[in-house]
Amino acid sequence: MNILEKIVVRKHEEIAESKKLRSISDLEKEALFLRRNLSLSSVLREAETPQIISEFKRKSPSKGIINARVEPEIVTADYVKEGAAALSVLTDTDFFGGSFDDFLRARLANPQIPMLRKDFIVDEYQLYEAKSIGADIILLIAACLSPEQVQTLARQAHALGLEVLLEVHSTEELQQTLCDDVDMVGVNNRNLKTFETSTETSLIISEHIPDSFVKISESGLQDPQTILELFRAGYKGFLIGETFMKTTDPGAALADLQVQLSKASNSNLLLL
Numbered sequence: 001m002n003i004l005e006k007i008v009v010r011k012h013e014e015i016a017e018s019k020k021l022r023s024i025s026d027l028e029k030e031a032l033f034l035r036r037n038l039s040l041s042s043v044l045r046e047a048e049t050p051q052i053i054s055e056f057k058r059k060s061p062s063k064g065i066i067n068a069r070v071e072p073e074i075v076t077a078d079y080v081k082e083g084a085a086a087l088s089v090l091t092d093t094d095f096f097g098g099s100f101d102d103f104l105r106a107r108l109a110n111p112q113i114p115m116l117r118k119d120f121i122v123d124e125y126q127l128y129e130a131k132s133i134g135a136d137i138i139l140l141i142a143a144c145l146s147p148e149q150v151q152t153l154a155r156q157a158h159a160l161g162l163e164v165l166l167e168v169h170s171t172e173e174l175q176q177t178l179c180d181d182v183d184m185v186g187v188n189n190r191n192l193k194t195f196e197t198s199t200e201t202s203l204i205i206s207e208h209i210p211d212s213f214v215k216i217s218e219s220g221l222q223d224p225q226t227i228l229e230l231f232r233a234g235y236k237g238f239l240i241g242e243t244f245m246k247t248t249d250p251g252a253a254l255a256d257l258q259v260q261l262s263k264a265s266n267s268n269l270l271l272l
């Protein structure tokens with residue numbers, strides 16, 4: 001079994017356990033369930049500069065512990081202060097060290113910014129969980145879902161008022177799973193089966209994504225020139241975790257990247 005298959009097996013066990021403890025109608029009673037959804041896709045569609053989606057990630061199967069000393073409310077509030085367009089918070093515990101508690105602490109500290117529940121969604125129940133913790137966006141990973149599952153989950157997410165980010169790692173995955181209920185396509189530069197990262201992946205897949213879908217490049221991003229190159233290829237959003245989280249002050253690392261991005265885009269303008 002590769003790591004993705006292991007994660008999915010574990011996910012199904014967790015969901016079965018959670019369903020015994022809390023039914024969908026229990027989740028619907030949570031105060032945040034009725035919260036009005038904030039749209040990330042409409043912000044990105046209008047964006048004239050690269051927009052950063054900043055991730056709160058404590059650890060990962062590929063990197064081990066990235067940062068053991070951070071508080072979600074502090075890091076995410078700093079991200080917002082430094083101009084993040086949205087927040088992504090891991091809720092998977094066993095493989096990424098995240099939790100609903102992390103998500104809720106970030107949500108309550110930042111009521112006004114779109115938030116992505118970053119997890120491995122394989123069951124409708126998790127969409128209700130996402131609503132109950134105040135998520136605006138959910139991720140559907142093509143590599144662990146059938147085209148039918150993507151379609152059904154995307155439709156169900158929309159019915160709950162959640163936006164859908166479809167994650168792909170190849171043109172084939174894109175062509176097999178893209179459907180009308182997807183709002184944004186995220187190209188993961190990291191292969192979830194081998195953990196290899198290459199931003200070329202985003203460049204290669206870019207032209208196959210129809211213009212009606214907002215494009216986001218995910219993982220392994222650090223260099224401002226690469227981000228600008230991808231922006232020119234049509235990517236509006238950039239999902240970044242490790243580059244920020246591996247530092248002692250993730251908010252300051254985002255601020256630094258924003259400065260570098262604006263410097264680089266100014267000097268690129270001069271070159272034109």
Ligand SMILES: O=P(O)(O)OC[C@@H](O)[C@@H](O)c1c[nH]c2ccccc12
Nearest residue numbers: 188218219220221239240241242243
């Ligand atoms: O930390 P990075 O390399 O900047 O990557 C962030 C994000 O793209 C990554 O965490 C991610 C992308 N897709 C996922 C799916 C599940 C878990 C995690 C991910």
